[in-house]
Amino acid sequence: MNISSANAEDRAFVRWMRDASPYMRAHRGQTFVIYLAGEVVADLVFPQIIQDLTLLCGIGVRLVVVHGTRPQLTARLAAAGQANILQGHLRVTDAACLEHAKAAAAAVRFGIEAQYAHATRIRPLGTTPLRIVSGNYVMARPAGVIEGIDLQFTGEIRRIDAVAITSQLQIADIVLISPLGYSPTGETFSLNAMDLATEVAIEIKANKLLLMTGEAPLRDDKGALRRQLTVREARELQRETGHHRQLNNAVRACQFGVGRTHLLNATDGVLLLELFTRDGVGTLISSMPFDQIRPATIEDVGGILDLIEPLEAAGILVKRSREKLETEIDHFMVVLRDGATVACGALYPFLPTATAEIAGIAVEPAYRRHGFGKLLLAALEARAAALDLRTVFVLTTQAAHWFQDQGYARGALETLPGERRALYNFQRNSQVLTKALGADSASIPPLP
């Protein structure tokens, strides 16, 4: 059977596997801390989420799962006719409430373990069963008296036993942590589970923290999903929105060394879509800028070829062999999104005539009309300005209007440097466009 005869579903699967494979490799051996809000555990999609967690274990991700119990505890208090007293964002935990908190945590924990047993039975990961461990990893102290109200057994995190957790990750597939901590006096305290997940991620130096809740995704003023935020942007949003527990935790985690925090709304498949597709489906808060523009290196050759080969095949760009690209790589700049090359372009200076050719500009089709082309062009012009060149020119068959929109004007073949004119391909019949570099050419606009 050849692929063209495969049905649409098969083709989609093959494509998905190919697109996902770099992420599988990147995630293998990494440590993720996943917070599951109590609402998520109670949701109908929970069995699917557990299945996806077992898939992550299967590709070699080390997982720490911290679960919440808020709705479960609230339901138990209501059933017992006991008041649910809040002081600001914190629950007042008296002795009776603490017993319900322990019971709720135990019930959720056993529920998760049972779901794992089921998930690995229907999709086994080899011959050894999936192992989940729990333990006394969290030390706590009383939160104390706030505005005159004694919070009693509501606690704060005192210390996380990172050594114990990381050593358990060597022998188990998952470390499961409930929102309870113990004090040296032998008491138990109820903790906020999301804060706990964040502190665990910081202490064990996790690669990622995934906060999965039933809350609506973060949207901008126009209602579009906020896909990515740098820590600086997240802090600005924090100032605008006031108290936002997810954002607060994401910022804290990133500030204290966790590479990335993902805010996710629990839906079927959310983990796979977030972790194995380039744009994801949640909000990513990253301590590094998500997009990057920089000079290309030899490692970028593969990514650039992926971008330009379809355009070469369509006759839009002039063909360059891998060897030629490798020797000319220093002329190229690339725009990266989440480590993948989404745009490239090159600058070839002709120093004696104080000019340079801009060539090979390509933006991946899915990322066009987002300003990457303009950004790249500005960066190449800034490179030319830094070399004290006076003009740049381009030869194009299909993007003349785009270059005109960026300030280029029709030029004559005769204005090109002699050595470039000699290589002009009359069959391609490209249009020549030129631009004089001014004082503003040295600045690059911010990433879109």
Ligand SMILES: CC(C)(COP(=O)(O)OP(=O)(O)OC[C@H]1O[C@@H](n2cnc3c(N)ncnc32)[C@H](O)[C@@H]1OP(=O)(O)O)[C@@H](O)C(=O)NCCC(=O)NCCS
């Ligand atoms: C031309 C190209 C680099 C533009 O990249 P981009 O990131 O989409 O561009 P920007 O987001 O900065 O600008 C988008 C605007 O340019 C317009 N545009 C894109 N390609 C165009 C073209 N070939 N001709 C005229 N206008 C074009 C879009 O319609 C959009 O304008 P609008 O929002 O007013 O409708 C990209 O379309 C591409 O890779 N094309 C194929 C390769 C190519 O032709 N390269 C140039 C040869 S050197």
